[in-house]
Amino acid sequence: MGERRTLDVDEVLKRQESGELKRRLRGRDLVGFGVGIIIGTGIFTLAGVEAKTHAGPSVTLSFVIGAVVAGLAALCYAELASSVPTAGSAYTYAFATLGEIFAWIIGWDLLLEFALGAAVVSRSWSGYLANLLGLSPEWFGEDATVNVGAVLIIAVLTVVAVVGIKESSWLTNLLVLVKVAVCVLILAVGVFFVKGSNLTPFVPTAQPPSGSSSALHQPVVQAALGLEQSVYGIAGMVTAAAVVFFAYTGFEALANLGEETINPRKDLRVGILGALAVCAVLYIGVSIVLTGMVHYTDIDSGAPLADAFDRVGQHWVGALISLGAVTGLTSVMMVELVTIGRIGFAMGRDGLLPKAIGTAHPRWGTPHRMTIGGAALIAVLAAFVPISALADMVSIGALSAMIIVAVAVPVLRKRRPDLKRPFTVPFSPVLPIITALACFYLTLNLDVMTWIRFAAWLVIGLLIYFFYGRKHSRFAK
Numbered sequence: 001m002g003e004r005r006t007l008d009v010d011e012v013l014k015r016q017e018s019g020e021l022k023r024r025l026r027g028r029d030l031v032g033f034g035v036g037i038i039i040g041t042g043i044f045t046l047a048g049v050e051a052k053t054h055a056g057p058s059v060t061l062s063f064v065i066g067a068v069v070a071g072l073a074a075l076c077y078a079e080l081a082s083s084v085p086t087a088g089s090a091y092t093y094a095f096a097t098l099g100e101i102f103a104w105i106i107g108w109d110l111l112l113e114f115a116l117g118a119a120v121v122s123r124s125w126s127g128y129l130a131n132l133l134g135l136s137p138e139w140f141g142e143d144a145t146v147n148v149g150a151v152l153i154i155a156v157l158t159v160v161a162v163v164g165i166k167e168s169s170w171l172t173n174l175l176v177l178v179k180v181a182v183c184v185l186i187l188a189v190g191v192f193f194v195k196g197s198n199l200t201p202f203v204p205t206a207q208p209p210s211g212s213s214s215a216l217h218q219p220v221v222q223a224a225l226g227l228e229q230s231v232y233g234i235a236g237m238v239t240a241a242a243v244v245f246f247a248y249t250g251f252e253a254l255a256n257l258g259e260e261t262i263n264p265r266k267d268l269r270v271g272i273l274g275a276l277a278v279c280a281v282l283y284i285g286v287s288i289v290l291t292g293m294v295h296y297t298d299i300d301s302g303a304p305l306a307d308a309f310d311r312v313g314q315h316w317v318g319a320l321i322s323l324g325a326v327t328g329l330t331s332v333m334m335v336e337l338v339t340i341g342r343i344g345f346a347m348g349r350d351g352l353l354p355k356a357i358g359t360a361h362p363r364w365g366t367p368h369r370m371t372i373g374g375a376a377l378i379a380v381l382a383a384f385v386p387i388s389a390l391a392d393m394v395s396i397g398a399l400s401a402m403i404i405v406a407v408a409v410p411v412l413r414k415r416r417p418d419l420k421r422p423f424t425v426p427f428s429p430v431l432p433i434i435t436a437l438a439c440f441y442l443t444l445n446l447d448v449m450t451w452i453r454f455a456a457w458l459v460i461g462l463l464i465y466f467f468y469g470r471k472h473s474r475f476a477k
């Protein structure tokens with residue numbers, strides 16, 4: 001057995017008191033940030049796509065399943081974030097509980113989640129912009145060879161993120177208002193066009209997928225059990241739950257803002273749980289309206305919501321939805337860029353990434369090097385890789401991080417029973433264990449190809465750790 005490399009919690013708490021990052025966010029800023037990163041491509045695009053391809057009207061239940069799992073994970077995040085508020089979130093919790101190598105894995109995993117998350121969203125942003133302004137599909141949207149729209153928006157938002165979080169939180173709040181208003185509009189107008197006949201059968205009978213689909217695109221559970229590949233039915237609903245889990249991801253970003261929050265112990269809990277609850281209610285409502293307005297087999301996969309209103313002759317709502325998507329997706333990318341900076345900052349500070357990354361800009365007080373470096377990677381991915389390949393990777397990345405966070409809760413309780421915990425998960429360790437299992441079960445419903453890509457990313461990460469991080473870590477000296 002080698003030496004145990006874990007961070008001392010007291011040190012984490014101390015350094016956040018003397019932090020270099022500026023403390024200026026309040027509870028409502030955090031709910032704004034949360035809703036800002038949560039509502040996005042998931043509801044604007046994936047809800048329709050999954051109803052059409054996997055779940056039919058029961059996609060609503062997929063969103064319920066997603067909400068339950070995300071809610072459980074949010075409780076675990078809230079306990080850790082409120083008792084150990086830090087810029088590294090899950091990465092730092094893992095460092096303080098499970099040790100350096102777990103911390104590295106989770107940090108590396110979160111970088112994947114947030115970088116790919118930003119790439120997915122920038123591409124769908126570009127698609128909606130093209131839709132709204134009638135721009136050329138050659139440069140915007142999924143058919144582009146090089147998605148110029150996606151690259152441009154990332155470049156602009158990187159500048160905002162580097163100049164300062166206060167400006168970006170102001171901007172985020174404004175964009176969030178527009179986004180929530182659009183969801184409410186969808187509900188208020190959509191209800192009048194819901195037809196009961198579209199909602200039956202609620203769970204369509206299972207059937208083989210249409211067209212060719214290779215074994216690599218089969219959910220891992222089905223492949224492992226040697227089942228026939230199928231869509232719809234209960235299994236289809238669960239597959240859709242794993243995919244639309246994407247729609248809930250991102251709230252973890254709030255846990256990174258512990259060093260910039262005025263009263264982190266209370267505000268982080270309010271922010272995480274509040275934001276998630278608002279989104280769950282809107283998602284479930286919007287998915288009932290969508291599948292009630294259009295028969296699931298007729299849903300448009302490009303712009304499902306806008307198209308649903310066009311069909312019933314309410315073009316003005318369709319146009320407002322596209323406008324809301326363009327503005328709303330902007331706030332998702334904004335939070336994502338801010339978060340990548342924070343995670344890299346924390347990893348650099350501990351020596352697992354080059355030290356230079358872990359320093360804040362002298363004037364703006366933001367982790368500028370990491371933000372710019374991350375943005376460059378995102379821009380390349382966004383330019384060339386299709387949304388479908390990226391979105392499932394975000395779900396698997398988020399779920400894996402949640403598994404480690406859930407495990408960290410009882411471990412930290414055991415190791416540091418004395419720590420002040422403004423929020424505690426009820427029924428620990430039972431609830432954290434259920435959380436970890438539920439997250440794991442959802443990952444098993446993602447396809448084989450996603451697992452292969454994810455494994456490859458982890459192997460690259462471990463190589464970097466053994467050849468760089470381990471030697472340069474603060475524990476190496």
Ligand SMILES: NC(=[NH2+])NCCC[C@H](N)C(=O)O
Nearest residue numbers: 038040041042117247249250
């Ligand atoms: N870091 C992330 N998980 N980013 C992706 C956020 C996706 C967001 N929930 C959406 O529906 O668009």
